[in-house]
Amino acid sequence: MGKRLFASVMGYATWREPYVRVVPFAGRYSPKPHDVIVGIVQDVQKTFWLLDIDASRWAPLHTSGTSWEPGPGELDQFLRIGEAVLVAVENLDATGKIGVTMKGEGLGKLSGGTLATVSPAKIPRVIGKGGSMIHSITQLTGTQVAVGQNGRIWIEGSSEGILRVRECLRIIETEGQRSGLTERIEGFLRSTGPTDDTGPRMPPSADEDRPDRNGAREEPSGPDDAPDIPSNESHEGEGSWET
Amino acid sequence: MGNVGAKEIPQLLSADGRRIDGRRLDELRSITMKVGPLTRADGSAFVEWGENKVMAAVYGPREVHPRHLMQTSKAIIQCRYNMAAFSVDERKRPGQDRRSQEISKVITEAFESVVFTEEFPKTSIDVYIEVLQANAGTRCAGLVAASLALADAGIPMADLVSAVAVGKVAGRIALDLKKEEDNFGEADLPMALVPQSGRLVLIQMEGHMNRDELRQALDLGTKGCREIYERMREALRAKYDTPGRAEPAGVPA
Known part of the structure; x- marks a missing residue:
């Protein structure tokens, strides 16, 4: 609108030369590649688990992203609904799908605690x-x-x-x-x-x-x-x- | 109130142009807004507007619940307007009825025009509006509360949506009707405005007005919406203005 700028969310505005950056106060977690996150299993499917990562979508964790090799339908022998895992964001596609992996330093199932x-x-x-x-x-x-x-x-x-x-x-x-x-x-x-x-x-x-x-x-x-x-x-x- | 037999029409406008509660024709009822009272929701707001009390909570963007409603290119907005059984004199039968379904629908549509839904494909933004006490103008109060709650939830929007009802009372156009004016007046026209663009995103009317009156009502309503908009911005700012911190300086009001 002409010379006026509007932010789409509430946040801290910082001016740096030609840019204005707004750091939002609120909002759900927005995943970035390589972020290490804690997910909670919400659903177990044939070849993947669905994790609640507090983002706008659930993130699928495929068996290929783990060191386990469950047969089809055996996934709940490794991770069940409600269990927590430490995973890393692997890829984000344009449709907003969030791919995560459990392969990596320190990643894995969180038991106890x-x-x-x-x-x-x-x-x-x-x-x-x-x-x-x-x-x-x-x-x-x-x-x-x-x-x-x-x-x-x-x-x-x-x-x-x-x-x-x-x-x-x-x-x-x-x-x-x-x-x-x-x-x-x-x-x-x-x-x-x-x-x-x-x-x-x-x-x-x-x-x-x-x-x-x-x-x-x-x-x-x-x-x-x-x-x-x-x-x-x-x-x-x-x-x-x-x- | 509650006196069913009394059908007598109260005098809505005094000789000196004062309304039943002492307001002038272009005056709003008193309004207080609180942002973020519900800590477990992603966003929330409580609005007291005259004798209306409305709580709104926002969840999301999150997984779409009835899965078939999911849209692959954008988020869907699901609003539920609900009146508590105790919100009116005579017990309101709980649950969704035709009226609340209609209001839920028009409020949803009002928000669809400001929320950047394309940023969150395949998700749902759920807005719950609970009317705890009603005294005419609850859809507007609900819309204002929901608007604040959406902003509190950090959901990207083109602008806040502001709303107010205008009407015709004792032959005159009046701003922000209260219950008696709504019941015994000649017309009630709730409207919602996107103040920065001047776009109307909700307009309904019950009763009769002629063309000039309608024009006058829209002007008055626009003015009311802008006044409420300022109050909304103050309320949002108030949540983050801790006493110890410097006041916002370079913000043109």
């Missing part, structure tokens, strides 16, 4: 710069954590450990826009540290290998951390503003 959910937009914050946040959290709570880009986070460890991770996620989700978040999370965990009976049950050393379980993968998305403190202001999207 529990799932937590945060907004997919907050995932870069959960991981932190270079995985610093997730590293601190796993270290200080003695848990294993797998972070899916779709906002689902799998946690395994002692029940105290899990509760403390959940509390961290809550803090990140509600105060994620403030700076120095990793320090504050560390402070929180250390201050509540005396309940370090988590130690004996789950030696912190055991989780050493965790952060890179997928944390490593997430790092490339680190740059997205940038809009940490939105230099500008929030706009609601339908809003109009001259450019």
Whole structure:
């Protein structure tokens, strides 16, 4: 409309020379190739499972994307409805179909543990710069954590450990826009540290290998951390503003 | 109210041009809007408009439930307008009736013209509108609530849809009828507008108006819709304006 620009969704608007970028506040997870995500089996078919990945569509996981070789109709011997898996987005086609695979470092069925959910937009914050946040959290709570880009986070460890991770996620989700978040999370965990009976049950050393379980993968998305403190202001999207 | 025997028509307009609740002809009832009261829905909004109370929730885009409704090139929008049994004086028989089916349909069609459905092929965007308390103009209140809920759900749209009813009361064109004016007035005309483009996406009428009155009603309704539109934008902004954060600066209102 002439010189006016309109966003189609509500979000943070940032101006950079000829472009305006709007980072949406809300919306479902939109898959990108190579994203590591947590899916929950919704349906078992002859040759594939259908996973709910919190996107707009379910994603098929074909047997070819796994290391298993079930015969036809034997798929539910490997994965049943309701079970969770860590998978990677493999391809996206124009019709919006989301292909996922379970072949890859750290991917596979998630057994034991529990799932937590945060907004997919907050995932870069959960991981932190270079995985610093997730590293601190796993270290200080003695848990294993797998972070899916779709906002689902799998946690395994002692029940105290899990509760403390959940509390961290809550803090990140509600105060994620403030700076120095990793320090504050560390402070929180250390201050509540005396309940370090988590130690004996789950030696912190055991989780050493965790952060890179997928944390490593997430790092490339680190740059997205940038809009940490939105230099500008929030706009609601339908809003109009001259450019 | 509830006094079935009383068929007496109330005086809808006083000598000094005030309406039954003291409003002027071009005045809206008081409106409050809250965005995001339902945390488990993808988007939600609660609107109190005069004595109407309406909650809207949006889910999706998600898998299409009755599978045959799926469209390969775009998302479908499924709206359900429903009135609670306790929303009116005399108990409303629960469930979909002809009236609520019609309203669901016209609201769906209003949104189909603004939502970018092509971005989500083979999915469904489900909109639920629950009227908790009714006092005329619930389809407009429902539309406004649903519009906010869609924006809250992060669903891409060309614009918010704003809505209001206009009507003819005691021979005059009036904005935003309340129950008595709707029941005893000469005409009721709910309309929904896409304010930025000026496009009408819903228009219905009951009763009689002549051509000049209709023109006048549309002008008044357009003005009302724009006023409500501003309130909607404020409500959306309010959700994300935490007290500690800087006020939006460069936004032309």
